[in-house]
Amino acid sequence: MTYVVGIIGAGQLARMMHEASIGLGIGVKLLAEAADSSAAQVIADVRVGDYTDPATVREFASGCDVVTFDHEHVPTAILEDLEAAGVAVRPGPKALVHAQDKAVMRSRLGAMGIPCPVNRVVGSPAELISFGDETGWPVIAKTTRGGYDGKGVFKVDSPDEAEEPFASGARGPGVGILAEEFIDFRRELSALVVRSPSGQAVAYPVTETVQTDGICAETTTPAPDLSADLAVQCQQLALRIAHELEVVGILAVELMQRPDGSVVVNELAMRPHNTGHWSIDGSHTSQFENHLRAVLDLPLGDPTVRDPWTVMVNVLGGSVSDLPAALLHCFARDPKLRVQLYGKDVKPGRKVGHVTAYGHDLASVRRRARHAGNYLMGLPDENVPDGGGADG
Ligand SMILES: Nc1ncnc2c1ncn2[C@@H]1O[C@H](COP(=O)(O)OP(=O)(O)OP(=O)(O)O)[C@@H](O)[C@H]1O
Ligand SMILES: [Mg+2]
Incomplete structure (x- = not known):
C-alpha cells in the first residue's frame, strides 16, 4: 500500500519534503500557488489552486491519507471543515493556530509558564506608547498574523515611531498588533x-x-x-x-x-x-x-x-x-x-x-x-x- 501525503503550498519546504518522500516510497500530492513554483517543478501530481478557497482544498484533500503544509497560512475554518469531513490534518488547526497567530501563541505560552518577552496586544499608537513607557524603550511591535522573514516586525525606538506599525499596508484587515519587550539578545x-x-x-x-x-x-x-x-x-x-x-x-x-x-x-x-x-x-x-x-x-x-x-x-x-x-x-x-x-x-x-x-x-x-x-x-x-x- 502506498501512502499519499497532500502538501499545501509549493515552496522549497515542499520540494525538500518531496525529496525525502522518494526513498520511503511515499506518494506526494501538491496544492500549488503556481505551476512553476519551487515544488511544482519536481512533483508529478500537482493541482494549481487557491488554498483560501474551501472547495479547492476539500477537493484536493480527497484521496490523501493525510494533509500537511509548506506554510502556515491556510485559514483555520477550512482546516476545521476538513477535519469534520474525516480528513487527517497534521498539524491540526487547534495546534496550528499557535503558529499562525502570535497573540494566541503568547497567551498560551504565558499560561503554561514558558518564558516569553513581556507582551500585550495594543489597539492604537497611544496604547503602544503606554506599553513602551511601562516596559522601557525600544519596544518591538509585530503584526499578530501573516508575518514572515521579519516582515511585519517593527523595532520602535521612541514614541515618535509608534504610528508606523499601524500604518496601512503593514497589516491586513482584522490583523492586530502585538507589543513586546525588546530583548537585547546575545x-x-x-x-x-x-x-x-x-x-x-x-x-x-x-x-x-x-x-x-x-x-x-x-x-x-x-x-x-x-x-x-x-x-x-x-x-x-x-x-x-x-x-x-x-x-x-x-x-x-x-x-x-x-x-x-x-x-x-x-x-x-x-x-x-x-x-x-x-x-x-x-x-x-x-x-x-x-x-x-x-x-x-x-x-x-x-x-x-x-x-x-x-x-x-x-x-x-x-x-x-x-x-x-x-x-x-x-x-x-x-x-x-x-x-x-x-x-x-x-x-x-x-x-x-x-x-x-x-x-x-x-x-x-x-x-x-x-x-x-x-x-x-x-x-x-x-x-x-x-x-x-x-x-x-
Ligand atoms: N521581542 C523581541 N526582541 C528583540 N528582537 C526580536 C523580538 N521579536 C522578534 N525579534 C527579532 O525579529 C526577528 C523576526 O521576528 P519573528 O520571528 O517574530 O518574525 P517573523 O516575520 O514571523 O519571522 P519568520 O521569518 O521566522 O517567519 C526575530 O528572529 C528576532 O531577530
Ligand atoms: Mg521567526
Whole structure:
C-alpha cells in the first residue's frame, strides 16, 4: 500500500519534503500557488489552486491519507471543515493556530509558564506608547498574523515611531498588533522537535541561528558554547510545547538568549523550518523525513548529528543569476560541500538555496559554508584565504 501525503503550498519546504518522500516510497500530492513554483517543478501530481478557497482544498484533500503544509497560512475554518469531513490534518488547526497567530501563541505560552518577552496586544499608537513607557524603550511591535522573514516586525525606538506599525499596508484587515519587550539578545537559538500522533517525539540538537534583517542567514549545530544543561532545558521546553499543544510533525521553537544566558521564546513554527535545513546532511534523519514519518505516524528516525559540527548558509538572491553554473567553482573547491537549490528565479534577498558543510573543526566547517554561500550570492569573501579546501 502506498501512502499519499497532500502538501499545501509549493515552496522549497515542499520540494525538500518531496525529496525525502522518494526513498520511503511515499506518494506526494501538491496544492500549488503556481505551476512553476519551487515544488511544482519536481512533483508529478500537482493541482494549481487557491488554498483560501474551501472547495479547492476539500477537493484536493480527497484521496490523501493525510494533509500537511509548506506554510502556515491556510485559514483555520477550512482546516476545521476538513477535519469534520474525516480528513487527517497534521498539524491540526487547534495546534496550528499557535503558529499562525502570535497573540494566541503568547497567551498560551504565558499560561503554561514558558518564558516569553513581556507582551500585550495594543489597539492604537497611544496604547503602544503606554506599553513602551511601562516596559522601557525600544519596544518591538509585530503584526499578530501573516508575518514572515521579519516582515511585519517593527523595532520602535521612541514614541515618535509608534504610528508606523499601524500604518496601512503593514497589516491586513482584522490583523492586530502585538507589543513586546525588546530583548537585547546575545544570540538566537532554535529548538526543533518532531512529534507523531501516537505521542512519540524526538529532539534535534539545539541550533544557533543568525538572522540578518529578519531573515535566517546562517545556522550552526549544535549551538556553540551552550551548556549541556541549557541545551537539555531548551529541548525539554520544545518537547513540552509539542506535547501540550498536540503538535504533529515538526515544531520549531525560536528562542532568544539573553546576555545572562537565560532564554525566552520568540515564536513557534509548525512545519519544517529553515533552522533545520542542516539536518538533511548533518543528522541521521532529516527534518523533512521525520516530518513525513510523523504525519503518517511511522516510527521517528534518529535526529542526532553525523559529525560534530554542521553549518548551513542560506543563499539569498544576489548578483549571481546562474546558480548551477556557479556551483562549478564551489564543487571544484570543496568536494564535501552539500547544496540545495530551490529552482527559483534569483531576485534580491529571496531565499533561492542553501549550502551545508559538516566536519570536526568548527572554524573550517564555517569557512567552507560561508565561502560557498558568499560565492553563490556574489559577495566578497574576506574570511577565506585562497586554497581553503575540504578540510574538517
Ligand atoms: N521581542 C523581541 N526582541 C528583540 N528582537 C526580536 C523580538 N521579536 C522578534 N525579534 C527579532 O525579529 C526577528 C523576526 O521576528 P519573528 O520571528 O517574530 O518574525 P517573523 O516575520 O514571523 O519571522 P519568520 O521569518 O521566522 O517567519 C526575530 O528572529 C528576532 O531577530
Ligand atoms: Mg521567526
